[in-house]
Amino acid sequence: MDFRQQVRIRIAGLALRPERDTEIVEELAQHLDDAVNERRAAGESLAQAQAAALADLDAPGELERRLAPLEQRPRLVLPPPGAPSRGRWLAAGVTDLRHALRSLRRAPGFSAAVITTLALTIGPATAILSIGNWMFWRPTPGVADAGRLAVVWLGQWRDNGVTISSLSYANLEALHPRLRSFAGFAGVQEGSTSVAVGRLAPVVSGVAAVTGNAFDVLGLRITAGRPIRADDDRMPQGAQVAVLSESLARRAFGDLTAALGKPIALNGRSLEIVGVVDAFRGTQPFTAIDVWYPGATYAYINHLAKPMTRDSAPILYYVARLAPGATFESAQAELDVVVPTLAESDSTGDAKFETVRARLFPGLGPMALQRAGYARLLRDLLLVCGVLLVLGCANVSNLLVAHGLRTRRNRMVRLALGASRARLWQLQLAEGAVLALAGGLAGLAIAQWLKQLVVALMVPGLTAGATPDVPLDWRVLAMTTGVALACGLIATILPAIVAARAAATTIVAGDGSRSVTGARRLRTALAVVQLALSLALVTNAAMLVVSLRHLYSVDLGFDPGGVSVHAFDPARHGYTPELIRVYYDGLMDRLGQAAPGEVALSFRAPFGSGRTMRVQPPDAASTPVEVYANAVSSAYFDVLGIPVRRGRTFTPEEVASRADVAVISARLASRLFGEVDPVGQPVTLPGGGSSPGRPLRVVGVAGDTQWRGITDDPELFLYLPFGDRSIGIREATLLVRSDRPMRDVTARVSAVAAELDPSLPVQFSRPLADGIDRALSDQRVFAWMFSLLGILGFALAAVGLCGLLAQGVGERTREFGVRRALGSTRGAIFALVLRHAGWIGAAGTMLGLAGAYLGSHLIESQLFGITRVEPLVYAAAAGALAITVLAATIWPARAATRIQPTEALRAD
């Protein structure tokens, strides 16, 4: 007799752990065997002995009753993996984390898909957040209590712009005692200049001229030496001293104190380094400043021929610190009252202050005048990134639902083993958090690259040496972590609810691969939302791209193709006006001889800043007209391809003699002369105050050109011969039209410049068309970002849909098999899956087109030559969506056609 079996029967009801069960059976059976052997030895028959041994086991149930309280625990304490040991949350957290990592490692494809999706959605958001942080949210490094600082601009403010004015040193002196809302009011003129210092080769670096109180007003900390002080900044000749940034001091000398007392050359002018400033790199994010020097030293550094006086105003940009108790509003109110008094003040009496007003912009940051534009741009981009985040979350949610269904059996076992629902939630949240953080980390890597791209699009034409690095500081990291965790949480909650329901409604023995209706419905809804959002994005992106194409094909009135701009700065290297003229004549001789009619000199080039002047119409009674003025050589119109409508352009003789002649643009001609032929007519440049005006004779009418923007009306233009005395010769650009590559042209110009004066480098060379990119930077940023994010959105939606359909096919294996068995063709099965996808696609399209229409409000201001309701764009985007849906359907649908009836039988 096998006593094992006898024992086993008697303890079967206990349902012990298998190994414990075996142990008890073995031990008791052995006991019984021993008892039988003993009785046999004592002479009993086998049957007698066995009966006696069995009697010893007592009645069935007796053993079980006694063992039950011992061996069977009231609730199996066997913990689900990750159960907290005695409620220590830290230990629980660590085990949760380990569990999450283990379970994600077990599904590498799923984890990779989630992390990639999160990275692709969190990356752009982080890039935009880091730019926002850099421009607006972080306090300017090195500045004390930046919240009390404001930027002040003075000028004549109009609805469509401003003519900036500046304060002379006398103005500032007169202003100081009258400003009670300000603890300080300083000038900080930031720009770039060629710098040679220590062991560094000369480079163009960020340099600022500051008033003597600027370091105090900004509250800068000096790490070595001393700051620039009030006594350094005395007109007419400031002290020849400079303060360096820590970064430059370290690069140039290795050690901060080693820099003190050493010379530094700005534009070849030598200054003594007296101090090093801590962390501060200027008041604006776009230029990193390395050197500060007194404003009164401006004339020396820039080789100005005329010495400066107290009435000189080398500084345009003012930084003010509020007095205790003052607000930005009270300070603005005070400026409104005080600035006009400069007009009647005895010492400074300056008529311009009758119309010049100061405007205060709270906080440092990007150029105050463009701040609102940047803020709007950032807000819109953040909104788009938000949409992408929702998209990504939907996708991750979808993936998690699918993953949750696959791992349902695992969870049900845990529940059966006594894990509480709360624990299951915790485990899922831990998984979500791990995924989110991994995705966030990968997103940071993407952001690192993307942020510089966006900045380059947003702020094109930054000087090469001074292109700033957008920092990924703790604020950005905190924001990214927040965004990532929020994504993880949102994406986890829905699937967790579904999972909890699934676990509750299914028993352990159930089929873990079956979906649950609720989960299916949710996943379908998510797929629809994804398609809709990505369609909305792509539709808007298409509108922007079409607009951009329209903008690039706008007739500018000139042809920028093949034209390059080269700038020189002989004046800042100490050239006198006579020498400058010789210099430019030399340039034109050498370059123009080789290619007559292809090289021109011009005071300013298109897309640069304009110089405005006032022109008196022939009728002396009418008010002067404000026009853009440019001084150009005779080839200018040929080089730029500006047509001459009437008369002629300047003759070389007129340019050489700086004759009192003018060419005017067509719109200016009709404004001044109406129907009358302007050629030969006089125009007058009004003199200031009582001085008589300067008469000019119109010799020609040129076509209208777009100077500043592309979508504005063409400016009214007055052209004067190059070197004209009303404009001067200090500034000039060389315009070259050539079929040759830009590189060759630049090399040629540099070579010629070096022949003339090797110490005077070309300031910059760039294609004129770059100016169009700059003028269209907003539109370019939008078109790029929308397209990038839209394509990303399509890809995400396609992956999500493909997964959903594949899962659906998996669940319907039996159905398809039966259909095949009943004679359905492969084509019919394919159509079945396609129809399912079609419904989702149709729903997504309807929602998406509505979303696109709503979203186009956002970009309406960026649209050009296209309306918000361009049917073709909507149709094209919907077509693209249809193709995407089709592409996402092919694989699952083909899988469905391959199902054999036999497989269907095996499926269950």
Added chain:
Amino acid sequence: MAFRLPTHELKKGSAELLILALVEIRPRHGYDIGKLIRSRSNGELAFNVASLYPLLYRLERRGWIDGRWTEKAGQRRRRMYKLTPDGRKVLAAQRGGWRSFARAVSRIAGVEI
């Protein structure tokens, strides 16, 4: 005439002491323990399988005895129980308790031990 302990409780209370005492000197297996109790009590005390083993498991769970599977050449492997340090303390305490209990009973009931 065989004399059996009158109450179940008395037997149960003493059973732990008996087992602990039997494994005090050397480890023993369950059958051995059951046989020794019967033989040393001259058949007065006997445990059947259904009560002996649950009792052993209880003592083991309390940590008073420790059961290990051991193998000897030519024999079936057996689960040997030995007294743990905790069990040794319990045994000492129970012995003391029984001694005074037995004395008290004998004094009152006039029974010679």
